[in-house]
Amino acid sequence: MPRPEASPTLSPFDPVPGRRLIVTGAGAAARGAFEAGIGLVTTYPGSPITETFEILASSENTARPICSLSLNEHVAFHKAMGFSLAGGRSLITMKHVGFNVAADPAHYIGYTGVKGGMVILVGTDPGAQCSTGEYDFRFYALHTHLPLVEPTSGQQILDCMRHAFEWSEADGVPYVIAVPAGACYGIEGVVTGMIEPKHAGTSFTESKTLTNVGRRAVENHRKLLERLEKIRREAEIRNLVQVFGNGREALIITSGIHLSRVREAANILGIAERLRIFCSTVTHPFPTDLLKTHVEACSRLIFVEDLGGFLETVISRYLLSLTRSPHVQGKDLFPAYGNLDLDMIMKGLANAFSVNIRKSCDESHTETAGITAVPDISKIPEIPEREGTFCPGCGYRGFFHILTEFLGPDDIMGGDIGCSSLPPHFSSWLTCMNSGTAIAAGVSLALAGRRQIVSMIGDSTLLHSGLQTLIEAAADDSDQVCFILYNHWTAMTGHQATPATPRTAEGVSRPHIDIKSLLTVLGVKRFDTIDPWRISGLRVLLKRVLHERGFRVVIVERECTLLSNRRRPASGWHRTYRLEPERCHECGMCYERLSCPAIVKNADGVLAIENGLCAHCGVCEQICPNGAIQEIQIRK
Amino acid sequence: MIFNVVITGIGGQGVITAAGLLRFAAITAGYRLTGADNRGGAQRLGHVSAVIRITDDDCEIRPLAPEIPKQNCDLLISLEASEGLRFADLINPGGTIVMNRRITIPTNIRRARLPYPTLAQCLIAYEALVSGGGRTSKVIELDADGMASDAFRKPILGNLIALGAGLSRSAPPGIVERLTSRLSEEERAAFDLGFSKQGTLT
Structure with missing residues (x-):
């Protein structure tokens, strides 16, 4: 039996060096940045690397950096760059596809250089387990001319993160640290180091290199290549x-x-x-x-x-x-x-x-010496993929259930990133942020009048990259119905607030952008708002807007149920639903087509509602053709 | 010594919580740790799993990958009965399997009206995986959710009952003591319930 060590810790902010911190790779990155005394972290959330920002933002320590949840990666990148130019240490975190959005400034920053240490932490996703798309992110290093770090373990993620700020300051360029999903979600016990005082920024120094144009751009390019040669030689000295x-x-x-x-x-x-x-x-x-x-x-x-x-x-x-x-x-x-x-x-x-x-x-198999028979796994039943789907009570389940009632097989639905992209994928395509309305605008130019075209955009995506698309679509009167799926949060990545989030997680109202006012300013002339839990209202509205032509917007508004349900009192009377087996004709409308996870089939084949899962949205009651589902009150 | 564990189930069953307890206990007892979580389905009722690799070797000299080599998983805890079968090729023929008597049919299977393995089929498959070499079967089958509901009115404690049952059959020295010392009274009772009863040994 091994010798127990000093007690391990679960706090990424533990002030004691030399303790073993049990943490994911993304968490080890947060600890490393904290030890380096960063003054600013910016991000647009994206799996698998969201946790790094979330951990840093959860710190109540006085050494907490400024934690800036940006509208998109391009904005976040510039902000981190500016902070560094003013002498502070800054970190930007994003997923590999987010780097595409930040690619423009990323192709300048090596040329202009930085002052305070800056690290670009990128969560990559070979296998696309949490992304639309996989690609070898590392090739970006060749044309951004930025040094690239690939840590080999959770401990190295922490150590590289801590040191990369020093390297960045010594070399005058930001360091890119790439961590694949398997390492972001990997869990080890990593050894903590000393926490440096915060590098919050000193002063901004005017420099000609910051104007990267013409002959100066070429000169910057030459100097950057020289810097890279110096970094190449440093690898041995830095023991890498x-x-x-x-x-x-x-x-x-x-x-x-x-x-x-x-x-x-x-x-x-x-x-x-x-x-x-x-x-x-x-x-x-x-x-x-x-x-x-x-x-x-x-x-x-x-x-x-x-x-x-x-x-x-x-x-x-x-x-x-x-x-x-x-x-x-x-x-x-x-x-x-x-x-x-x-x-x-x-x-x-x-x-x-x-x-x-x-x-x-x-x-x-040293541990199992003597066992020779190898089991025949060919007889093991193959387990089909288990889709993750809309949570019980999610407004999108009822919305898509009704929308697909109205659409024919030839109609076209543009899909966007976020919770609306969860299975059962109804959309005709799903690529990058803002792909829904933007691609639909092109499709409608080709097929206007011959196909019904609808598109999706989430509230977080709308503010990430959708505004320009909506301005153009409104100006062109693009022939499509654009559904803004407004669940108040960047819900998919764990409920980060957007500027349009009207209430905090605790339910306190906060200053926010009013989406309807925003649409007016963008030039959208026709828009409606609907609560997706109200099925009859949804049907009436869809019937009307799908009949019209030109650019129409429908705001589908219902806060993410995971959050709104957290605010419900734990005890007292609760509304829930009961499925009366004697009235159920087993038509499949709720169990198969709506496929709410809270509706289950018992061992004897009878349908029932599992109270522990039911989020009491009432959509199943409204779509049951035989009134078999009824509201009841239970006391918790 | 290497002890490889997979805990799996669906979102909301406490897979990650149980894995976290085991990891903390292993580190406290002085072991080294690798592995990874698959949390993709958390909260959305999809597949969730945690790979926990515990060793008393120096990881600098004998490093462990984040995945378990084939036929090297010593303990599989399947909180949803069918989910563990995804790891069939990893099971050590001399290992232990805990199967919770609960099947949740995925929504994609419902919509497509496809058949899905039953509890009985899962059990037969697990038995085939660990009955090699003529040893007695090492499948522990239990209704962890039901036991937790009956004893504590909290089905969520089923994860600790299953963890207790699994670690009762095999665990590196010192881990069970470290694990239980951090539990609340009720959690401890749930762990002990699994540890002492071990469900139905098949």
Whole structure:
């Protein structure tokens, strides 16, 4: 039994260094930023990295940074840049697709440089487990010319985050730290460090480099490339390269979270002695000088990385400069799409080293020696994917139920990011923020009058990037019904407030933008508001607006039920619903088509409402064709 | 020593809470930890799971991936009976499986009117996974939600009952003591209920 240590901690703000903090990767990043004494954190929320901002914003410590929930990543980026130019330490966090929105300023900041330490923390998503789309984010490093850090563990996320602010100040450029979803949600016990005093900003110094135009832009470009060469040489000094093993058969180059997978796979496969592993935490600019002796010592080179193969692309260019190029493998062993996990790395390496994976796995069972029979999993029933769906009481369930009643199979529904994009996907497309109304505007130009076109936009998306689209659509009188799904919050990522959030989570009213006034200012002439819990009203309104032509807006307003239900008193009389089995004809309207999770089928096949799940929206009562669902009062 | 655990279920069943308790206990007892949560379905009644890898090795020398290698999961706790079958290829034939007697049919299956595995089918599958080598079966089947409702009028405590049942059969030294010392009186009672009864051993 191991020796227990000083008591671990769950508080990311624990002032004591040397304690073991049990935390996710996103949380380790928050702790690292806190230790570095950042003065500002900006974000637009996005999984898998939302938690970093949420943790920093939850601090009640006097060292709490300014926590700015921006309208979008482009705004957030500029704000963090400005804070740094005034000498403070700033952090911006966003998901990989958010970086696309911030890509414009990200392509200038290396040229202008920064003053106070600045870190750009990006949550990437190989496998697209929480995103619309996956791509190899790392290629951005090549054309933004920003240094890129890929931490290998939760501890390294913390350590890199703490040090990257110093590196940024020393090198005059912001550092990008990329953390994939698997590491953002990974949980370890990381060791805490000292908390530095806050770097809140000192002064703004005028500088010619900040005007990046013409000859000055070219000069800035030259200097930036020089800086990158300096950073390339720093990797050794900063102790950012790890080499394991001294085998000569193959050199494995990997990065980030894959390091622990490669090392465990090599142990299980029994090939650790045959290879050596080279892993640099800074992957752009890559410390190729340190690679030379290892490349020369090994007969072949294997890149273990996911998606596009950034390392293979960058390092292959370097290999061409060597007198003897080794045999290179990488994307032929590991797919250029999807998430790369331990199992796939095992298979790829077993293939590359001609090892019997089955035999190696059986031998690795030291704990269960003596068990030889391997179960036949081919007989195990396959479990279909379990969709996450609208929560019980979500206004969108009833809204889509009724809207789809009115739409024909040829009609077109533009979909947008956020809770409205949850299954059962009714929309015709779902790509990036603001894709609903904006793409629908183009479709309606081509098909006006021949198809019914409706589009969705959430309230958070409206303020993120939808305003320009609405101004244009109103000006063009785009032939579509635009539904603004107004649930008062950025609900999908955990209820961050937007400027249009009318009440705090506790229910206290707050100053906010009135959406109807906003629409008037944007030039929208026809708009209505509807409560999606009121089914008959919804039907009447939809019948009318779907009959009209031109640009029409409907605000579908109902606060996210998860939040409004939290404010309900815990005890007392509660409204709920009961399903009378003798009146139920099992038509499937509630259980299948509405598919509210609170309506369940008992073991004997009878439908019932599970009181613990029911959020008492009453939509099922309103759509039941036979009056089998009735309101009742229960006392809690 | 490596002890690999998967706790799974659907949003709202307390998967992440149970995993957090186990992780804290492991670190307090001096072990090292890796693993990851899949919280994607939390609050939306989708799939939720937590992978917990506990070791007394030095992770610098013998690092562990965030995922469990095939056939290396020593304890699987399935708070929704079918969800654990997603991890079938990870189960160690000598490991322990806790199956809560509860099936929630996904809404996509309802709409498509497709068949879904029953409790009996799940149980047969789990037994096939851990009956290798002629040892006695190590599937613990229990109605954790029902037990929690009856004893505490709180079905949410089913997660602690299932955790107690699972750790009663196998746990690295020191973990159960560390875990229970942090629980409230009622949580402790729920954990003990699972730990002592172990549901129906099949």
